[in-house]
Amino acid sequence: MTVPLDLPDSARRAKPEAGLAGMGGTIQGRSLGQIAWLRLRRDRVALAGGLVILVLVLVAIFAPLVVRLLGHPPTEFHEDLIDPSLQVARGPRGGISWDFLFGLEPVNGRDLFSRVVYGARISLLIAFLATLLSMAIGTTMGIVAGYFGGWIDTVISRLMDLFLAFPLLLFAIALVGVIPDHGFGLSGNTLRVAMLVVIIGFFGWPYIGRIIRGQTLSLREREFVDAARSLGARSPYIIVRELLPNLVAPILVYTTLLIPTNVLFEAALSFLGVGVQPPTPTWGGMLSEASRLYTIAPNFMIFPGLAIFVTVLAFNLLGDGLRDALDPRAR
Amino acid sequence: MIVFIIRRLVGAVLLLFVVSAVTFSIFFVVPRLAGATAEDLASRYVGKTADEQQVRQMADKLGFHDPLVVQYGRFAKGIVAGADYDYGPAAEHCPAPCFGYSFLTQAPVWPDLLDRLPVTASLAAGASAIWLLAGVATGVISALRRGSIFDRAAMGVALAGVSLPIFFTGLLALGIFSYTLGVTAPGSSYTALAEDPAQWAYDLILPWITIAFLYAAGYARLTSSGMLETMSEDFIRTARAKGLPERTVVLKHGLRATLTPIVTIFGLDVGLLLGGAILTESTFSLNGIGRYAILAIGANDLPKVMGVTMVAAFFIVLANLVVDILYAVVDPRVRLT
Numbered sequence: 001m002t003v004p005l006d007l008p009d010s011a012r013r014a015k016p017e018a019g020l021a022g023m024g025g026t027i028q029g030r031s032l033g034q035i036a037w038l039r040l041r042r043d044r045v046a047l048a049g050g051l052v053i054l055v056l057v058l059v060a061i062f063a064p065l066v067v068r069l070l071g072h073p074p075t076e077f078h079e080d081l082i083d084p085s086l087q088v089a090r091g092p093r094g095g096i097s098w099d100f101l102f103g104l105e106p107v108n109g110r111d112l113f114s115r116v117v118y119g120a121r122i123s124l125l126i127a128f129l130a131t132l133l134s135m136a137i138g139t140t141m142g143i144v145a146g147y148f149g150g151w152i153d154t155v156i157s158r159l160m161d162l163f164l165a166f167p168l169l170l171f172a173i174a175l176v177g178v179i180p181d182h183g184f185g186l187s188g189n190t191l192r193v194a195m196l197v198v199i200i201g202f203f204g205w206p207y208i209g210r211i212i213r214g215q216t217l218s219l220r221e222r223e224f225v226d227a228a229r230s231l232g233a234r235s236p237y238i239i240v241r242e243l244l245p246n247l248v249a250p251i252l253v254y255t256t257l258l259i260p261t262n263v264l265f266e267a268a269l270s271f272l273g274v275g276v277q278p279p280t281p282t283w284g285g286m287l288s289e290a291s292r293l294y295t296i297a298p299n300f301m302i303f304p305g306l307a308i309f310v311t312v313l314a315f316n317l318l319g320d321g322l323r324d325a326l327d328p329r330a331r
Numbered sequence: 332m333i334v335f336i337i338r339r340l341v342g343a344v345l346l347l348f349v350v351s352a353v354t355f356s357i358f359f360v361v362p363r364l365a366g367a368t369a370e371d372l373a374s375r376y377v378g379k380t381a382d383e384q385q386v387r388q389m390a391d392k393l394g395f396h397d398p399l400v401v402q403y404g405r406f407a408k409g410i411v412a413g414a415d416y417d418y419g420p421a422a423e424h425c426p427a428p429c430f431g432y433s434f435l436t437q438a439p440v441w442p443d444l445l446d447r448l449p450v451t452a453s454l455a456a457g458a459s460a461i462w463l464l465a466g467v468a469t470g471v472i473s474a475l476r477r478g479s480i481f482d483r484a485a486m487g488v489a490l491a492g493v494s495l496p497i498f499f500t501g502l503l504a505l506g507i508f509s510y511t512l513g514v515t516a517p518g519s520s521y522t523a524l525a526e527d528p529a530q531w532a533y534d535l536i537l538p539w540i541t542i543a544f545l546y547a548a549g550y551a552r553l554t555s556s557g558m559l560e561t562m563s564e565d566f567i568r569t570a571r572a573k574g575l576p577e578r579t580v581v582l583k584h585g586l587r588a589t590l591t592p593i594v595t596i597f598g599l600d601v602g603l604l605l606g607g608a609i610l611t612e613s614t615f616s617l618n619g620i621g622r623y624a625i626l627a628i629g630a631n632d633l634p635k636v637m638g639v640t641m642v643a644a645f646f647i648v649l650a651n652l653v654v655d656i657l658y659a660v661v662d663p664r665v666r667l668t
Contacts, residue, residue, distance in 0.1 A: 167606045167643040177628040178362045271498050305499035313494040
């Protein structure tokens, strides 16, 4: 890997030719993490993505506060503001005002802004937890397959091929459909969320597993692994202490890139009515209701849709930026 | 070559068995793990008014008390050779690809699927043609004019394309082109191709473009990065050195080498889409097999969902097989492995 030396803030001090000529000036050593951070800091697009994510996460965590300051409770009806003959909000633009920032939901007049804000909670919670699960399974399977090779590799690789070539959405829908309302000692929306996390997370691991396997395959042949082995290190030690630290970069990058996929997956399941059930607001669920009403209340469709788009785009931008920063060879 | 094809065929059949086992477990094993009893499963097959006695009889009749292996055997046999049912008023034979009967209408699932397959197939055919052309063309131009405004705009649109959920772009498209401008069909209508080709295309053009937009984005990114890599290969330099016109170099030498991995992904994507464009069909209210499955889930009509799942998996396995064989035709090195 080549280290760019033309970083603007330190270029003068780190000129290698100046050092060679004996004209003073020191060459600073930088860790891989520092180099990546410097590259990322110059990538304005990725930083913007990161900032949007930060805001989204804060909004999701402090949703009750945000809604108290800027909106109305998400399940409060405002039927007095709905035109009884048209079933939509009185006034222009679907009732958008300082009081209702995104306007009102048709029919029962719930505050669209606070529903979108609360929707961020479900969306991000499920996407994060599911991604964590995928990452854990994917990393374990990938390292094991890549490190041990042989029949273990064959079995795990076939398994990953199988998963990658499956009608996942259909399987997920079927799974959600057959699981009873009470099970595993949980019930209601807690069970739903847990189930969605497990299903989405379980179907996502091959994406990470395949990449980690490939990286492990090449790392396994490197000298430092040979050195550790010749010093008598056992496989678990080599995997955890030698291989894993070298895999942090790809794990970080592809975890970030899996989150938006999972946001879309959760939204799709909610859109199809098999996600978290109403009256809990979800972006996909709102779009599903809006699909019958978009002609009379376009704002009901546009805001949840934009919320999904912005979230997914932000994670994609940050993920792409991280990839460029951590592994400039991968384009 | 024949040995290769036979080996792949055997592999595909094995894969189908795995898929059927997974499907079986989703519908009959997972609910049991979640705590449902054999009677709970059987209660779906009888009316809501049935008493415990009837439910227990049904569970016995359907063999929900048998070991799982026996149950799976019966399930697989039904698909391969057909099955004889004797629940309900009379015994009935369910012919070869038997996915059972609908809980609600008591109609067999397979003919229903056959009815809806043309819609899904038309959707997949039109959309895939559009996204392949648009995606590859965009990718090639982007790679050749790297860093130009076209490249940056195209890659920007591609990034937006993969970040937009299809049920949002679909609704936006419907709102703009059908409702406001009135230039396309408002969804929920389908005309058979044989009946009226123009009407067929008019009904489907909006869903086609919506799907194509999502996929074309990925294909453009893929083609562009593949093309960039290929164009720096030695054989391109050789082709240029021979004095070939740039057009031939790009289209015949560069694009051909770039296309091989894209053809693979294309095959798999089309296979996946044939198994039901669930989201698109739901957004545009088209009665393909994806929407069939979703409506069935809503009504808890599991045999239908099971049928769609198996058909979808079949198409994916078939697509894999076709892609593998095509690949071996294009690239003889593959046959050795």
